[in-house]
Amino acid sequence: MSAALGRSHDPSQTGAEPRARAGAPARLLPDAVGQPTSLREHEARYGQLPHFTSAKERALLLDAIEASGLRGRGGAGFPTATKLRAVARGVRPIVVANGTEGEPASAKDKALMWANPHLVLDGALAAAEGVGAGEIILAVSNAQPRIHGRLGIALEERRQAGTTKSVRLVAVPERFVAGEESALVHFLNGGPPLPTLVPPRPFERGVRGAPTLVQNVETLANIGLIARNGPEWFRRWGTPEEPGTVLVSVLGAVGRPGVLELPLGLELSELFRLAGGFSAAPRAILVGGYFGTWIDAASLAGLTLSGGSLASVGASLGARSFAVLPEGLCGIEQSARVARYLSDQSAGQCGPCLFGLRALAAVLEAMTAGAADARAQRTRLPRLSAQIARRGACAHPDGALSFVESATRVFAAEIEDHLQGRCNRSHGRAFLPTPGGAPTR
Numbered sequence: 001m002s003a004a005l006g007r008s009h010d011p012s013q014t015g016a017e018p019r020a021r022a023g024a025p026a027r028l029l030p031d032a033v034g035q036p037t038s039l040r041e042h043e044a045r046y047g048q049l050p051h052f053t054s055a056k057e058r059a060l061l062l063d064a065i066e067a068s069g070l071r072g073r074g075g076a077g078f079p080t081a082t083k084l085r086a087v088a089r090g091v092r093p094i095v096v097a098n099g100t101e102g103e104p105a106s107a108k109d110k111a112l113m114w115a116n117p118h119l120v121l122d123g124a125l126a127a128a129e130g131v132g133a134g135e136i137i138l139a140v141s142n143a144q145p146r147i148h149g150r151l152g153i154a155l156e157e158r159r160q161a162g163t164t165k166s167v168r169l170v171a172v173p174e175r176f177v178a179g180e181e182s183a184l185v186h187f188l189n190g191g192p193p194l195p196t197l198v199p200p201r202p203f204e205r206g207v208r209g210a211p212t213l214v215q216n217v218e219t220l221a222n223i224g225l226i227a228r229n230g231p232e233w234f235r236r237w238g239t240p241e242e243p244g245t246v247l248v249s250v251l252g253a254v255g256r257p258g259v260l261e262l263p264l265g266l267e268l269s270e271l272f273r274l275a276g277g278f279s280a281a282p283r284a285i286l287v288g289g290y291f292g293t294w295i296d297a298a299s300l301a302g303l304t305l306s307g308g309s310l311a312s313v314g315a316s317l318g319a320r321s322f323a324v325l326p327e328g329l330c331g332i333e334q335s336a337r338v339a340r341y342l343s344d345q346s347a348g349q350c351g352p353c354l355f356g357l358r359a360l361a362a363v364l365e366a367m368t369a370g371a372a373d374a375r376a377q378r379t380r381l382p383r384l385s386a387q388i389a390r391r392g393a394c395a396h397p398d399g400a401l402s403f404v405e406s407a408t409r410v411f412a413a414e415i416e417d418h419l420q421g422r423c424n425r426s427h428g429r430a431f432l433p434t435p436g437g438a439p440t441r
Contacts, residue, residue, distance in 0.1 A: 029261045039157045042118040049122045052129040061130045068231035069243040074216030086203045088131040090211025095128045099140045099217040100179035103289045104433040105321040108247035111259040113147050117154040123220030126227040142171035176345035181214035194347040195394035237263035250275040252324035266305045280326035288318025291399030294410040330425040332414045335407035336364035341434035342400040350393040
């Protein structure tokens with residue numbers, strides 16, 4: 001190795017703080033709004049990236065990632081070292097850096113790629129050496145031309161310096177399911193960006209039939225840091241069970257919406273304080289994105305930024321986004337819009353997704369509109385749920401169902417108000433983003 005694992009070069013101690021993050025660590029987001037950082041400036045801040053070219057060095061890197069406790073930052077939270085080891089057992093593997101971020105309630109990956117493209121590339125290069133891959137594909141949504149430009153500049157700088165492997169930057173069509181790993185592999189193999197039936201999973205047979213590591217860009221950036229500083233450094237923030245920092249998107253009724261870097265285990269009250277506090281009395285918070293869960297604002301007390309804590313109220317970190325619904329807006333109307341968006345974003349490959357989600361959205365819309373048969377429509381929900389749950393070809397129907405079920409539970413009073421034609425909350429204003437229209441299948 002060109003440098004030893006465990007050498008501490010802590011970027012959070014340099015004094016650089018991105019916007020709206022006072023008191024938080026600054027490992028991943030040193031400058032969220034500044035000009036592009038050159039490779040020289042990047043290495044001055046973080047130190048040079050070690051190389052892991054021998055079998056012993058690769059084993060040391062994988063051991064360090066395992067000891068760090070790093071889990072995937074894309075939503076599923078799978079142990080990163082386990083995934084890397086599975087790919088490393090294959091022949092001529094490929095690494096795919098997943099920066100598609102199709103989740104409308106999340107901006108964390110876009111913020112990272114804009115603010116710190118070289119750290120993402122560091123992680124991809126370290127992961128490639130760790131699994132023995134000679135090719136890296138960096139996948140970004142085609143709706144983000146500025147991010148493409150930013151990454152392209154960083155790649156060209158590394159090519160001129162002779163410090164990069166074969167890295168290919170690919171634009172992926174924007175849609176909710178495009179970032180699912182089998183969908184991304186399917187697109188890279190020439191098909192549409194839709195999930196495919198598994199097994200085989202990408203780590204077994206992925207891009208061009210090779211074992212493929214599909215890893216979220218935030219996860220890779222953390223690998224770049226662990227490769228330099230080791231697992232003990234990584235564990236300085238977070239909790240023993242859930243170590244490290246995470247990027248969190250905060251939107252809605254807060255003083256400073258945006259992306260924060262925060263340690264796992266932080267109290268949610270502190271999270272919202274760092275986001276500028278509530279700009280209006282909160283009615284509910286959507287936790288984890290559009291596959292996430294609505295929780296009543298009254299349930300916030302004592303909760304922390306951790307999977308274990310959120311599980312106590314039936315939620316999970318998911319996409320690590322927190323959307324604050326103000327008291328004056330109608331939550332069931334906002335949820336009906338998202339349910340229709342998720343239905344429109346269906347891959348259309350199985351009945352539970354194609355027909356079940358369409359029916360769910362129709363029920364919410366009927367209740368919101370106060371339709372004559374809305375009360376009868378509402379009674380369909382348990383039957384629809386049973387027909388959808390765990391029956392889909394991919395995770396899309398289950399994720400959408402989780403969102404809808406939490407909405408009908410948290411906004412039960414609003415539903416009843418609509419059924420009786422007396423909801424006095426504001427309607428019509430879009431609170432949660434639903435980009436584009438129904439995609440072409």
